[in-house]
Amino acid sequence: MSIRLICSDIDGTLLQYGKKELESEIFEQIRELHRRGILFCPASGRQYTSLRKLFAPVADCCVFLCENGGVIYKDEQCIAKNPMPRALAEEIANDLWTRSDGQGEVMLSGQNTAYLMERGLGMLKRIQFVGNNYQIIHDPSEVPEEITKVSVYLHESVESYTERFVPRWKEANCAVAGPYWIDTTFANKGIGVRSICKTLDIDLADVMAFGDNYNDVSMLDIVGVPYIMDGAAAPLREKYPNHTPRPEDVLREFLKQN
Structure with missing residues (x-):
């Protein structure tokens, strides 16, 4: 080796x-x-x-x-x-948004832009902190390019939502990606x-x-x-x-x- x-x-x-x-x-x-x-x-x-x-x-x-x-x-x-299949990416984004009890914000990733569905809970500040290109949207259908990843930002902690989302979206490799993030992707x-x-x-x-x-x-x-x-x-x-x-x-x- x-x-x-x-x-x-x-x-x-x-x-x-x-x-x-x-x-x-x-x-x-x-x-x-x-x-x-x-x-x-x-x-x-x-x-x-x-x-x-x-x-x-x-x-x-x-x-x-x-x-x-x-x-x-x-x-x-x-x-x-x-990229993820478009219909599935939008379905996951809507599910993460609606089933996070108002405590989650959603990010859809394109090739080099993050599309943010935000509630003022801190996701935008984190995206600005790491230096991402970003655009604010209100619905997943507004993303104008292929979607490579859909994530939910949970401003308190992922712990209460891991069992809710990870098994449900196993087909999209759903996984905890840090203290505040759960990711889905076909990669x-x-x-x-x-x-x-x-x-x-x-x-x-x-x-x-x-x-x-x-x-x-x-x-x-x-x-x-x-x-x-x-x-x-x-x-x-x-x-x-x-x-x-x-x-x-x-x-x-x-x-x-x-």
């Missing part, structure tokens, strides 16, 4: 919740990996604009897995896209990683990946070297033997030994 691609979830893994900028060490590590012919892949539910801003100093050294695998970018070009991070590997002729066994949440499982399950964060839920820590508090710690040792 020879590592050729390193994928990392962002929020809760490489970037702690509430922080806006990455530590400088990861940029140095990504540059060194690139010099050695190893590609780095931010793998996130965020859109491309947000990810590219976050990784601006090393963007040319990265391939970007955006919208949980719904959109893949390399060299500023979309190289793969996995997932595993599908995104497979798309990247197929396009770039990389064996899945030659991929290392880092994650901290249930929406990372599809990615962690297929790569040769999966790592789970120390702060992940207990079932995830039990599932994967490799644990770390920070991806940078693992990458530092990897670069020393290789």
